[in-house]
Amino acid sequence: MLAHYQRLVMTNRLLLLNGLAVIGVLLHHASGYGFRAMFLWTNRYLPVEVPNYDQVGSLPFYIIVLIQQLDAFTLPAFMFVSGYFAAFMSRGSATTWRWAAVMARIRKLLVPFAVWTALFFLLLVRRLPSTVDEILSRYYYVLLLSQFYLLAPLVLRVARTRWKLLLFILAILEIATNSVDYVRAVGIDVPESIVLLTPKWLVPNLLFWFALGIVAGLRPQPFQAWLARHQHRLLVAAAVLIPVMLIEYLVVASISPRTWLGPYFGGISRNFYAAAFILAFLGSKRLEQPGVPLSAPLSKLGTRSLGVYLAHAPFMYVAAVFMHRATPWLLGQQLLYQTVLIAVGLAGPLLLMAAVSKTPTRRFYHYAFG
Amino acid sequence: MSVEQRIREFISNELMFHQGPDGIPSEQSLITSGILDSLALLRLIMFLQEEFNVKIEDEEVVPDNFETIRAIDAFLAKKRENA
Numbered sequence: 425m426l427a428h429y430q431r432l433v434m435t436n437r438l439l440l441l442n443g444l445a446v447i448g449v450l451l452h453h454a455s456g457y458g459f460r461a462m463f464l465w466t467n468r469y470l471p472v473e474v475p476n477y478d479q480v481g482s483l484p485f486y487i488i489v490l491i492q493q494l495d496a497f498t499l500p501a502f503m504f505v506s507g508y509f510a511a512f513m514s515r516g517s518a519t520t521w522r523w524a525a526v527m528a529r530i531r532k533l534l535v536p537f538a539v540w541t542a543l544f545f546l547l548l549v550r551r552l553p554s555t556v557d558e559i560l561s562r563y564y565y566v567l568l569l570s571q572f573y574l575l576a577p578l579v580l581r582v583a584r585t586r587w588k589l590l591l592f593i594l595a596i597l598e599i600a601t602n603s604v605d606y607v608r609a610v611g612i613d614v615p616e617s618i619v620l621l622t623p624k625w626l627v628p629n630l631l632f633w634f635a636l637g638i639v640a641g642l643r644p645q646p647f648q649a650w651l652a653r654h655q656h657r658l659l660v661a662a663a664v665l666i667p668v669m670l671i672e673y674l675v676v677a678s679i680s681p682r683t684w685l686g687p688y689f690g691g692i693s694r695n696f697y698a699a700a701f702i703l704a705f706l707g708s709k710r711l712e713q714p715g716v717p718l719s720a721p722l723s724k725l726g727t728r729s730l731g732v733y734l735a736h737a738p739f740m741y742v743a744a745v746f747m748h749r750a751t752p753w754l755l756g757q758q759l760l761y762q763t764v765l766i767a768v769g770l771a772g773p774l775l776l777m778a779a780v781s782k783t784p785t786r787r788f789y790h791y792a793f794g
Numbered sequence: 795m796s797v798e799q800r801i802r803e804f805i806s807n808e809l810m811f812h813q814g815p816d817g818i819p820s821e822q823s824l825i826t827s828g829i830l831d832s833l834a835l836l837r838l839i840m841f842l843q844e845e846f847n848v849k850i851e852d853e854e855v856v857p858d859n860f861e862t863i864r865a866i867d868a869f870l871a872k873k874r875e876n877a
Contacts, residue, residue, distance in 0.1 A: 433850065435855060509835060515855075522825060644855075645853065726836065729833065730833060
């Protein structure tokens with residue numbers, strides 16, 4: 425079994441996973457705008473006052489909830505790929521952590537973060553952010569990744585010797601971080617100090633996935649052998665966890681004093697689903713066979729994931745506002761509305777990246793897209 | 795065009811965007827200089843596999859093989875020799 429899996433090239437799978445995660449991010453944010461059209465912009469296509477929550481519990485509502493559960497793997501996938509790369513930097517004869525490389529990487533993350541955050545507030549929303557949290561939450565994935573690279577030497581050291589303990593502790597921390605929102609959703613008061621100490625842009629949020637990528641990257645052959653042994657179990661787990669996530673949502677929604685759980689409710693089971701999905705995907709034998717649907721465009725998309733992640737939000741925002749003003753009837757057609765948002769959110773950044781890379785402005789490419 | 799030149803051209807055009815084909819010295823570290831990050835590495839591997847028709851195994855994805863343009867060139871030469 426190991427001999428077969430030694431022939432699988434993990435880098436190609438990571439690219440595919442990254443490409444799929446980009447699609448997941450677009451789906452996730454489009455679904456957020458879906459909720460907005462459903463509850464806050466209802467008066468643009470129905471004779472009601474807003475906010476209006478009549479559509480909570482409707483079929484389109486649950487379809488959006490399902491989409492948000494299914495794309496739970498996206499940020500974990502990005503972090504896993506980055507962790508795998510951090511492991512690459514310390515493989516072979518490389519014995520010391522390369523701070524120069526890390527600082528260069530962080531520069532390539534923080535400059536675009538500042539550019540897109542400023543662009544979003546100053547040009548699109550046209551107001552100054554009211555809190556630091558609002559600034560840092562906009563592209564929190566980028567900030568988290570920068571922190572992870574700074575922590576990487578420590579994570580690598582522990583991952584070499586006590587990787588099981590490391591993953592166990594980080595999994596507990598991951599779930600504990602998620603639990604703050606969860607506990608508040610069911611109506612239990614959480615001290616403000618705890619809420620302030622667990623913003624989504626600060627470690628340990630998502631650190632587990634980065635560490636998992638490091639552990640896998642340090643031991644590529646045992647990792648692939650493990651994937652091969654457990655491939656069917658992982659697939660079954662991912663499939664079973666989909667209804668589990670929905671049931672969890674329904675249970676929390678029934679307990680919660682809120683009218684609905686908000687645009688991006690994250691439960692606990694989505695962590696297990698994300699793990700099962702990522703590992704099942706990376707271990708899939710189907711990816712080894714020729715003719716995997718969309719593998720070429722997904723791989724190419726995977727290589728542009730950071731740029732699309734950074735640039736899609738303004739494009740999607742402009743498209744949503746345009747439809748709100750010019751074609752309000754579209755807001756009531758969720759399928760069409762979200763298809764437009766996803767198409768604009770994908771095509772806009774890709775065209776912009778292509779335009780920048782092929783013109784004299786290409787010297788600024790890294791400042792804009794990482 | 796030599797293999798080394800082709801690699802240099804790809805890195806210049808596709809990963810760096812602003813340097814001409816002769817912009818990167820053969821011995822400049824692609825990792826320490828920040829040219830090769832996670833996505834750039836994946837793109838480079840994809841390019842090498844397609845352009846030179848080689849299959850790069852996971853255990854070969856180590857800094858020693860991707861540190862510099864010359865190292866990549868030597869790595870490819872060794873692979874083709876073994877093939």
